[in-house]
Amino acid sequence: MKRCHLLIVAVVLGCFLVPPASPVSGGAVENAVVEARMLEDLKYLASDDCEGRGINTQGLNLAADYIAGKFKEAGLKPANGDSYFQPFDLNAGSKLIGGGENNKLTLKGPQGQTVELELGKHFTVLGFGSTGKVAAPVVFVGYGVTAPEHQYDDYAGLDVAGKIVVVLRNVPRQSAREGLVFPANEGQINRHARMDSKASNAEVHKAAAVIFVNENQNVAQGTDALRSFNETAQSFDPIGIPVLHVRRSLINSLIRSQTGRDLSALEQEIDRNVKPSSFPLDGWTAELETKVEKSITPVKNVVAVAEGSGPLADETIVIGAHYDHLGRGERGSLAAGSKDIHYGADDNASGTTTLIEVARRFGNQPGRKGRRIVFIAFTGEEKGLLGSRHYTTKPLFPLEKTVAMLNLDMVGRLRDDKVQIYGTGTSKDFSDLLDKLNDKHKFKMSKTAGTQMLGGSSDHESFNRKNIPTLFFFTGNHPQYHRPTDTWDLINVEGMRRIAEIVEEITLALSTTEKRPEFVRVTGPAPTSGSTTMRGPTLGIMPAYAEDDKQEGVVLDGVSPGRPAEKAGLKAGDRIINISGKPVKNMQNYMTVMNGFKKGDKIEVTIIRDGKEQKVTIPLE
Structure with a gap:
């Protein structure tokens, strides 16, 4: 009709x-x-x-x-x-071809040092990267983040075209002890913290390859674990340059030779000031080769x-x-x-x-x-x-x-x-x-x-x-x-x-209407945006998304089946206002508080339901 x-x-x-x-x-x-x-x-x-x-x-x-x-x-x-x-x-997925004979990394220093690294022991190839053969100078680019909405850019003033960039994982102030800069949602990760986003940003800046290194918090939680090829092979937005993950101790030696300081001290300075500290590693070059076969859909x-x-x-x-x-x-x-x-x-x-x-x-x-x-x-x-x-x-x-x-x-x-x-x-x-x-x-x-x-x-x-x-x-x-x-x-x-x-x-x-809508860039941290990774246990809550809710607390839009929140009887409409004596004013507070617990802990969650406060004890899984 x-x-x-x-x-x-x-x-x-x-x-x-x-x-x-x-x-x-x-x-x-x-x-x-x-x-x-x-x-x-x-x-x-x-x-x-x-x-x-x-x-x-x-x-x-x-x-x-x-x-x-x-x-x-x-x-x-x-x-x-x-x-x-x-x-x-x-x-639709990637496959690493040929093992160590086709995937190599050698570091060369200003005094003639040559360090040949072993695949699987000293470095891994990441599955969202591409096949390539590169020999180029090395540049340290901090967290590798370009975030104009936060007035932060690790690449500012640097020319990395044709060079290999060394990038810290995650984002500054991820632990929130000094105040989050890149806030997070439960179970989510800010786009600036994603490894594939960082690699894409390096590609935008015309880098020839990316070498990732674990940041302090990641290392503090255990060994200096390397991401495997298989767990990164399902990226549906592949990067057009080689991407590797290298042991922190090896990169630390390069940083120390250049600055006289450990990578940890440099990282802490960036976190403290939320100010980039990027620089060329003068005299250091890397020769690398990767062979990645992609399944194109x-x-x-x-x-x-x-x-x-x-x-x-x-x-x-x-x-x-x-x-x-x-x-x-x-x-x-x-x-x-x-x-x-x-x-x-x-x-x-x-x-x-x-x-x-x-x-x-x-x-x-x-x-x-x-x-x-x-x-x-x-x-x-x-x-x-x-x-x-x-x-x-x-x-x-x-x-x-x-x-x-x-x-x-x-x-x-x-x-x-x-x-x-x-x-x-x-x-x-x-x-x-x-x-x-x-x-x-x-x-x-x-x-x-x-x-x-x-x-x-x-x-x-x-x-x-x-x-x-x-x-x-x-x-x-x-x-x-x-x-x-x-x-x-x-x-x-x-x-x-x-x-x-x-x-x-x-x-x-x-x-x-004759007048076209005039675009306005909404700046500043969005009231409902995320994220660094939430590293503590989670309750399985689904927060409600409502900017016009001016009351303190986290309102639930629902709970995930079989998760601690559902088992404890929490439901849509409940407002979490306190966890084990710590106030929860918003989602960032919730994440910060939850990051202080571990699996097996029991927490007391104070909610408001139908206008009345209730306390619920929840074992964390």
């Missing part, structure tokens, strides 16, 4: 006008029809046939074909020439377009949702060892289904006035936002003319009308627009100015990094997250239909 919309063509006092109600939201009968077709889409995407839409499954291709077919039925045109697909390759985004007309037609709005999930228990599964299908009904068949529904409302409208609307079902989100990163690297429509991006990820569990929207501060107009539209929809909106939720993000982040205003819609976490139990029968389809309606109206407003 062709849908007609009353177009908005003006701006009043610099604010977006609110579009009229969509015809699809008018009556119970039509709402039931919409929900029935959305349920049909959802059930297929979360079916056995789609095999959890894992990267290495045929089900992922079936899902892509299904989405493309629905885009075509909706009247949308293919965005990539005559194809709805934007293909690219990703690394072809994947594809699904991209369709509803063209606009008139003076705004050359500008673009993107609406996106990722359609991949975890297959039969790929990396990221929270069901340890399970090879059952991870159906991913909420994550993210719900967002993909809602994307298809919004697409139906803009298809088959020849001559529609306003900006073009591009609909993208991203792949590779679970492997590191790879599909959206590919699109923003090789966009099918110019990014400089892309005025906004709306992202739908896990929108299938609407409860008590609560919807969380991130990125409301990325344009000064967004918050008012949402409030005006919500007068009709009556959602209980939790608006967060920044783009990152606690412990991670989604595909909108790739666009935010390109200075494009973004809104991210999310209905909250749940115990089935990243488990085989995330099935279609637990989805609130009516809630998805309601979210489709408000997204349609937001899109209509953004597509027709």
